[in-house]
Amino acid sequence: MKQWQLFLAFFRVGMLGYGGGPSSIPLVHKEVVEKYKWMNADEFSDVLALGNTLPGPIATKMAGYIGYRVGGVIGMINGVVATILPTIVLMIVLLTSLSSFKDQPWVAGMTKAVVPVVGVMLAVLTWQFFKKANTDLGMVPSVLLMVGSVILIEGIGLHPGILIAVLLLAALLKRDQPNKEEKAERKEFV
Template sequence: MLQTQTQLFMAFLRIGLFGFGGGPSMIPLVHQEVVKRHAWMDDEAFADVLAIGNTLPGPIATKMAGYIGYRVGGSLGALNAVIAVIGPIIIAMIALLGLYARHGDQRWVQGMGQGVVPVVMVMMAKLTWDFFTKSRASLGWLVTLVMGAIAGGLIYWLDVHPGLVIGAILIAALLRPESQQATSETNK
Protein backbone atom coordinates (compact mmCIF):
# COMPACT_ATOMS: atom_id res chain seq x y z
CA MET A 1 0.00 0.00 0.00
CA LEU A 2 2.73 2.50 0.97
CA GLN A 3 4.78 1.50 -2.06
CA THR A 4 1.81 2.06 -4.38
CA GLN A 5 1.10 5.47 -2.84
CA THR A 6 4.77 6.43 -3.17
CA GLN A 7 4.81 5.32 -6.82
CA LEU A 8 1.62 7.30 -7.51
CA PHE A 9 3.01 10.40 -5.85
CA MET A 10 6.35 10.22 -7.69
CA ALA A 11 4.70 9.52 -11.06
CA PHE A 12 2.35 12.50 -10.81
CA LEU A 13 5.04 14.70 -9.26
CA ARG A 14 7.17 14.10 -12.39
CA ILE A 15 4.16 15.02 -14.52
CA GLY A 16 3.60 18.19 -12.50
CA LEU A 17 7.28 19.14 -12.68
CA PHE A 18 7.79 18.52 -16.40
CA GLY A 19 4.33 19.32 -17.84
CA PHE A 20 5.22 22.71 -19.23
CA GLY A 21 2.47 24.30 -21.26
CA GLY A 22 -0.52 23.08 -19.27
CA GLY A 23 -2.89 20.16 -19.54
CA PRO A 24 -2.42 19.13 -23.18
CA SER A 25 1.34 18.92 -22.78
CA MET A 26 0.87 16.76 -19.68
CA ILE A 27 -1.12 14.08 -21.50
CA PRO A 28 1.93 12.42 -23.09
CA LEU A 29 3.66 12.50 -19.71
CA VAL A 30 0.65 10.87 -18.02
CA HIS A 31 0.64 8.25 -20.78
CA GLN A 32 4.35 7.57 -20.27
CA GLU A 33 4.00 7.14 -16.51
CA VAL A 34 0.65 5.33 -16.36
CA VAL A 35 0.80 3.06 -19.41
CA LYS A 36 4.46 2.54 -20.21
CA ARG A 37 6.35 2.91 -16.93
CA HIS A 38 3.92 1.50 -14.34
CA ALA A 39 1.38 -0.40 -16.54
CA TRP A 40 -1.51 0.73 -14.34
CA MET A 41 -3.68 0.67 -17.46
CA ASP A 42 -3.37 -0.20 -21.13
CA ASP A 43 -3.62 2.14 -24.13
CA GLU A 44 -7.33 1.48 -24.59
CA ALA A 45 -8.22 2.28 -20.97
CA PHE A 46 -6.00 5.38 -21.13
CA ALA A 47 -7.77 6.56 -24.28
CA ASP A 48 -11.13 6.05 -22.56
CA VAL A 49 -10.03 8.06 -19.51
CA LEU A 50 -8.70 10.81 -21.77
CA ALA A 51 -11.90 10.89 -23.83
CA ILE A 52 -14.21 11.01 -20.84
CA GLY A 53 -11.95 13.49 -19.05
CA ASN A 54 -12.15 15.82 -22.05
CA THR A 55 -15.94 15.85 -21.89
CA LEU A 56 -15.94 17.09 -18.27
CA PRO A 57 -15.21 20.65 -17.17
CA GLY A 58 -11.91 21.56 -15.54
CA PRO A 59 -8.22 20.92 -16.15
CA ILE A 60 -7.48 17.55 -17.77
CA ALA A 61 -4.34 16.90 -15.70
CA THR A 62 -6.17 17.02 -12.38
CA LYS A 63 -9.09 14.96 -13.67
CA MET A 64 -6.78 12.26 -14.96
CA ALA A 65 -4.65 12.34 -11.79
CA GLY A 66 -7.76 12.01 -9.64
CA TYR A 67 -9.25 9.12 -11.58
CA ILE A 68 -6.02 7.20 -12.11
CA GLY A 69 -5.01 7.78 -8.49
CA TYR A 70 -8.39 6.45 -7.35
CA ARG A 71 -8.19 3.46 -9.66
CA VAL A 72 -4.69 2.54 -8.47
CA GLY A 73 -4.80 3.56 -4.80
CA GLY A 74 -8.38 4.31 -3.78
CA SER A 75 -9.47 7.63 -2.25
CA LEU A 76 -6.05 8.22 -0.73
CA GLY A 77 -4.47 7.55 -4.14
CA ALA A 78 -6.75 10.12 -5.78
CA LEU A 79 -5.83 12.78 -3.24
CA ASN A 80 -2.15 11.81 -3.41
CA ALA A 81 -2.00 12.03 -7.23
CA VAL A 82 -3.87 15.34 -7.42
CA ILE A 83 -1.64 16.96 -4.78
CA ALA A 84 1.46 15.64 -6.54
CA VAL A 85 0.42 17.02 -9.93
CA ILE A 86 -0.77 20.46 -8.75
CA GLY A 87 1.89 21.11 -6.10
CA PRO A 88 4.72 21.92 -8.52
CA ILE A 89 2.34 23.97 -10.67
CA ILE A 90 1.29 26.15 -7.75
CA ILE A 91 4.87 26.71 -6.60
CA ALA A 92 6.06 27.41 -10.15
CA MET A 93 3.24 29.88 -10.81
CA ILE A 94 4.05 31.87 -7.67
CA ALA A 95 7.78 31.87 -8.47
CA LEU A 96 7.43 32.62 -12.18
CA LEU A 97 4.85 35.36 -11.74
CA GLY A 98 7.15 36.98 -9.18
CA LEU A 99 10.05 36.68 -11.62
CA TYR A 100 7.95 38.04 -14.47
CA ALA A 101 6.75 40.98 -12.38
CA ARG A 102 10.38 41.95 -11.72
CA HIS A 103 12.07 41.03 -15.01
CA GLY A 104 9.27 40.69 -17.59
CA ASP A 105 10.93 43.08 -20.00
CA GLN A 106 14.14 41.00 -20.17
CA ARG A 107 14.68 38.90 -23.31
CA TRP A 108 15.75 35.79 -21.36
CA VAL A 109 12.46 35.78 -19.45
CA GLN A 110 10.44 36.06 -22.66
CA GLY A 111 12.54 33.32 -24.26
CA MET A 112 11.78 30.83 -21.48
CA GLY A 113 8.20 30.36 -22.62
CA GLN A 114 9.07 30.35 -26.30
CA GLY A 115 11.75 27.68 -25.85
CA VAL A 116 9.30 25.14 -24.43
CA VAL A 117 6.82 25.34 -27.33
CA PRO A 118 8.75 23.09 -29.80
CA VAL A 119 9.23 20.39 -27.16
CA VAL A 120 5.52 20.39 -26.33
CA MET A 121 4.74 20.20 -30.06
CA VAL A 122 6.87 17.06 -30.46
CA MET A 123 5.30 15.45 -27.39
CA MET A 124 1.79 16.10 -28.73
CA ALA A 125 2.75 14.83 -32.19
CA LYS A 126 4.03 11.56 -30.71
CA LEU A 127 0.86 11.07 -28.69
CA THR A 128 -1.23 11.86 -31.78
CA TRP A 129 0.70 9.28 -33.80
CA ASP A 130 0.26 6.67 -31.04
CA PHE A 131 -3.51 7.27 -30.95
CA PHE A 132 -3.70 7.22 -34.75
CA THR A 133 -1.89 3.87 -34.85
CA LYS A 134 -4.21 2.39 -32.21
CA SER A 135 -7.31 3.73 -33.95
CA ARG A 136 -6.13 2.42 -37.32
CA ALA A 137 -5.55 -1.03 -35.82
CA SER A 138 -9.03 -1.24 -34.30
CA LEU A 139 -11.13 0.72 -36.83
CA GLY A 140 -9.11 0.55 -40.05
CA TRP A 141 -7.58 3.29 -42.20
CA LEU A 142 -10.77 4.58 -43.79
CA VAL A 143 -12.88 4.91 -40.64
CA THR A 144 -9.97 6.48 -38.74
CA LEU A 145 -9.35 9.07 -41.45
CA VAL A 146 -13.05 9.86 -41.93
CA MET A 147 -13.69 10.21 -38.19
CA GLY A 148 -10.55 12.32 -37.79
CA ALA A 149 -11.58 14.59 -40.68
CA ILE A 150 -15.12 15.01 -39.36
CA ALA A 151 -13.91 15.68 -35.80
CA GLY A 152 -11.29 18.14 -37.09
CA GLY A 153 -13.88 19.92 -39.21
CA LEU A 154 -16.31 20.22 -36.34
CA ILE A 155 -13.67 21.41 -33.87
CA TYR A 156 -11.53 23.70 -36.04
CA TRP A 157 -13.87 25.02 -38.72
CA LEU A 158 -17.25 24.99 -37.00
CA ASP A 159 -15.80 25.78 -33.55
CA VAL A 160 -17.66 22.95 -31.80
CA HIS A 161 -16.22 22.26 -28.35
CA PRO A 162 -14.06 19.07 -28.38
CA GLY A 163 -15.95 17.75 -25.35
CA LEU A 164 -19.19 17.82 -27.33
CA VAL A 165 -17.60 15.94 -30.22
CA ILE A 166 -16.19 13.27 -27.88
CA GLY A 167 -19.49 13.08 -26.01
CA ALA A 168 -21.40 12.56 -29.27
CA ILE A 169 -19.02 9.77 -30.31
CA LEU A 170 -19.40 8.09 -26.90
CA ILE A 171 -23.20 8.29 -27.11
CA ALA A 172 -23.17 6.94 -30.68
CA ALA A 173 -20.97 4.04 -29.58
CA LEU A 174 -23.31 3.26 -26.67
CA LEU A 175 -26.41 3.41 -28.86
CA ARG A 176 -24.89 1.40 -31.72
CA PRO A 177 -26.68 -1.93 -32.10
CA GLU A 178 -24.53 -5.00 -31.58
CA SER A 179 -23.67 -6.92 -34.70
CA GLN A 180 -25.26 -10.30 -35.27
CA GLN A 181 -21.88 -12.03 -35.02
CA ALA A 182 -21.11 -10.47 -31.61
CA THR A 183 -24.59 -11.37 -30.33
CA SER A 184 -24.36 -14.97 -31.54
CA GLU A 185 -20.89 -15.41 -30.00
CA THR A 186 -22.06 -14.23 -26.58
CA ASN A 187 -25.02 -16.62 -26.70
CA LYS A 188 -22.77 -19.65 -27.23
Protein backbone atom coordinates in the same frame (compact mmCIF):
# COMPACT_ATOMS: atom_id res chain seq x y z
CA MET B 1 4.99 1.74 -2.11
CA LYS B 2 2.20 2.31 -4.66
CA GLN B 3 1.23 5.57 -3.00
CA TRP B 4 4.82 6.78 -3.26
CA GLN B 5 4.99 5.76 -6.95
CA LEU B 6 1.68 7.51 -7.54
CA PHE B 7 2.95 10.68 -5.89
CA LEU B 8 6.22 10.62 -7.86
CA ALA B 9 4.46 9.97 -11.18
CA PHE B 10 2.06 12.87 -10.85
CA PHE B 11 4.64 15.12 -9.19
CA ARG B 12 6.84 14.68 -12.28
CA VAL B 13 3.85 15.50 -14.47
CA GLY B 14 3.16 18.60 -12.40
CA MET B 15 6.80 19.68 -12.55
CA LEU B 16 7.39 19.02 -16.25
CA GLY B 17 3.94 19.80 -17.68
CA TYR B 18 4.85 23.34 -18.66
CA GLY B 19 2.11 24.89 -20.73
CA GLY B 20 -0.99 23.51 -19.07
CA GLY B 21 -3.15 20.46 -19.58
CA PRO B 22 -2.34 19.59 -23.20
CA SER B 23 1.37 19.47 -22.45
CA SER B 24 0.84 17.21 -19.45
CA ILE B 25 -1.21 14.56 -21.28
CA PRO B 26 1.80 12.89 -22.97
CA LEU B 27 3.63 12.98 -19.64
CA VAL B 28 0.72 11.28 -17.85
CA HIS B 29 0.64 8.70 -20.64
CA LYS B 30 4.37 8.03 -20.24
CA GLU B 31 4.05 7.53 -16.46
CA VAL B 32 0.75 5.64 -16.31
CA VAL B 33 0.91 3.44 -19.42
CA GLU B 34 4.57 2.99 -20.20
CA LYS B 35 6.42 3.27 -16.88
CA TYR B 36 4.10 1.93 -14.17
CA LYS B 37 1.62 0.06 -16.45
CA TRP B 38 -1.37 0.98 -14.28
CA MET B 39 -3.52 0.90 -17.42
CA ASN B 40 -3.12 0.11 -21.09
CA ALA B 41 -3.32 2.54 -24.00
CA ASP B 42 -7.01 1.82 -24.64
CA GLU B 43 -7.97 2.52 -21.05
CA PHE B 44 -5.87 5.69 -21.07
CA SER B 45 -7.56 6.96 -24.22
CA ASP B 46 -10.97 6.26 -22.65
CA VAL B 47 -10.01 8.19 -19.50
CA LEU B 48 -8.65 11.03 -21.63
CA ALA B 49 -11.83 11.18 -23.73
CA LEU B 50 -14.10 11.20 -20.69
CA GLY B 51 -11.88 13.68 -18.88
CA ASN B 52 -12.06 16.06 -21.83
CA THR B 53 -15.85 16.10 -21.71
CA LEU B 54 -15.89 17.23 -18.08
CA PRO B 55 -15.17 20.79 -16.93
CA GLY B 56 -11.89 21.67 -15.25
CA PRO B 57 -8.18 21.02 -15.79
CA ILE B 58 -7.47 17.70 -17.48
CA ALA B 59 -4.33 16.92 -15.48
CA THR B 60 -6.12 17.04 -12.12
CA LYS B 61 -9.09 15.05 -13.41
CA MET B 62 -6.79 12.34 -14.73
CA ALA B 63 -4.70 12.37 -11.55
CA GLY B 64 -7.84 12.01 -9.46
CA TYR B 65 -9.28 9.13 -11.46
CA ILE B 66 -6.03 7.24 -11.94
CA GLY B 67 -5.09 7.83 -8.30
CA TYR B 68 -8.45 6.44 -7.20
CA ARG B 69 -8.08 3.45 -9.48
CA VAL B 70 -4.56 2.68 -8.25
CA GLY B 71 -4.84 3.57 -4.57
CA GLY B 72 -8.46 4.27 -3.62
CA VAL B 73 -9.52 7.53 -2.00
CA ILE B 74 -6.04 8.12 -0.53
CA GLY B 75 -4.56 7.54 -3.99
CA MET B 76 -6.99 10.04 -5.49
CA ILE B 77 -6.00 12.71 -2.96
CA ASN B 78 -2.34 11.79 -3.40
CA GLY B 79 -2.50 12.09 -7.21
CA VAL B 80 -4.32 15.43 -7.16
CA VAL B 81 -2.00 16.93 -4.52
CA ALA B 82 1.07 15.68 -6.40
CA THR B 83 -0.24 17.30 -9.59
CA ILE B 84 -1.11 20.71 -8.15
CA LEU B 85 1.65 21.08 -5.53
CA PRO B 86 4.43 21.87 -8.04
CA THR B 87 2.21 24.42 -9.74
CA ILE B 88 1.39 26.18 -6.50
CA VAL B 89 5.02 26.30 -5.36
CA LEU B 90 6.35 27.31 -8.77
CA MET B 91 3.68 29.99 -9.20
CA ILE B 92 4.64 31.58 -5.91
CA VAL B 93 8.39 31.34 -6.47
CA LEU B 94 8.52 32.14 -10.18
CA LEU B 95 5.98 34.92 -10.24
CA THR B 96 7.69 36.74 -7.43
CA SER B 97 11.17 36.34 -8.93
CA LEU B 98 10.35 36.53 -12.67
CA SER B 99 8.34 39.71 -12.35
CA SER B 100 11.62 41.57 -12.13
CA PHE B 101 12.99 39.74 -15.24
CA LYS B 102 9.86 39.74 -17.42
CA ASP B 103 11.25 42.23 -19.91
CA GLN B 104 14.50 40.32 -20.43
CA PRO B 105 14.88 38.66 -23.86
CA TRP B 106 15.91 35.29 -22.38
CA VAL B 107 12.55 35.01 -20.57
CA ALA B 108 10.64 35.63 -23.82
CA GLY B 109 12.91 33.16 -25.64
CA MET B 110 12.36 30.54 -22.96
CA THR B 111 8.59 30.71 -23.30
CA LYS B 112 8.74 30.70 -27.11
CA ALA B 113 11.02 27.63 -27.10
CA VAL B 114 8.53 25.56 -25.11
CA VAL B 115 5.72 25.86 -27.69
CA PRO B 116 7.33 23.64 -30.38
CA VAL B 117 8.32 21.03 -27.80
CA VAL B 118 4.72 20.79 -26.55
CA GLY B 119 3.55 20.60 -30.17
CA VAL B 120 5.87 17.65 -30.87
CA MET B 121 4.75 15.86 -27.68
CA LEU B 122 1.10 16.23 -28.69
CA ALA B 123 1.86 15.11 -32.25
CA VAL B 124 3.55 11.94 -30.98
CA LEU B 125 0.58 11.15 -28.74
CA THR B 126 -1.83 11.85 -31.63
CA TRP B 127 0.14 9.50 -33.89
CA GLN B 128 0.00 6.76 -31.24
CA PHE B 129 -3.77 7.18 -30.93
CA PHE B 130 -4.14 7.17 -34.73
CA LYS B 131 -2.14 3.92 -35.04
CA LYS B 132 -4.34 2.33 -32.38
CA ALA B 133 -7.51 3.52 -34.12
CA ASN B 134 -6.16 2.24 -37.44
CA THR B 135 -5.60 -1.18 -35.86
CA ASP B 136 -9.05 -1.32 -34.27
CA LEU B 137 -11.19 0.41 -36.92
CA GLY B 138 -9.17 0.21 -40.12
CA MET B 139 -7.53 2.91 -42.22
CA VAL B 140 -10.60 4.37 -43.98
CA PRO B 141 -12.81 4.83 -40.88
CA SER B 142 -9.87 6.22 -38.92
CA VAL B 143 -9.03 8.79 -41.60
CA LEU B 144 -12.71 9.71 -42.03
CA LEU B 145 -13.10 10.21 -38.26
CA MET B 146 -9.92 12.29 -38.14
CA VAL B 147 -10.86 14.50 -41.09
CA GLY B 148 -14.45 14.83 -39.90
CA SER B 149 -13.27 15.81 -36.42
CA VAL B 150 -10.92 18.47 -37.79
CA ILE B 151 -13.71 19.90 -39.96
CA LEU B 152 -16.21 19.95 -37.08
CA ILE B 153 -13.79 21.39 -34.51
CA GLU B 154 -11.75 23.81 -36.62
CA GLY B 155 -14.11 24.55 -39.51
CA ILE B 156 -17.47 24.74 -37.78
CA GLY B 157 -16.21 25.58 -34.30
CA LEU B 158 -17.81 22.63 -32.49
CA HIS B 159 -16.49 22.18 -28.96
CA PRO B 160 -14.31 19.02 -28.71
CA GLY B 161 -16.21 17.89 -25.61
CA ILE B 162 -19.47 17.80 -27.56
CA LEU B 163 -17.86 15.77 -30.34
CA ILE B 164 -16.36 13.31 -27.85
CA ALA B 165 -19.70 12.97 -26.02
CA VAL B 166 -21.55 12.29 -29.31
CA LEU B 167 -18.97 9.69 -30.38
CA LEU B 168 -19.11 7.98 -26.97
CA LEU B 169 -22.91 7.90 -27.13
CA ALA B 170 -22.81 6.48 -30.67
CA ALA B 171 -20.35 3.79 -29.56
CA LEU B 172 -22.58 2.86 -26.62
CA LEU B 173 -25.68 2.66 -28.82
CA LYS B 174 -23.85 0.62 -31.45
CA ARG B 175 -22.56 -1.77 -28.78
CA ASP B 176 -26.10 -2.50 -27.62
CA GLN B 177 -27.24 -3.44 -31.15
CA PRO B 178 -26.53 -7.05 -32.13
CA ASN B 179 -24.22 -7.58 -35.08
CA LYS B 180 -24.89 -9.95 -38.02
CA GLU B 181 -23.32 -12.95 -36.28
CA GLU B 182 -25.41 -12.47 -33.14
CA LYS B 183 -28.59 -12.11 -35.24
CA ALA B 184 -27.76 -15.37 -37.10
CA GLU B 185 -27.18 -17.18 -33.78
CA ARG B 186 -30.54 -15.94 -32.49
CA LYS B 187 -32.32 -17.21 -35.62
CA GLU B 188 -30.67 -20.63 -35.25
CA PHE B 189 -31.64 -20.80 -31.61
CA VAL B 190 -35.30 -20.04 -32.36
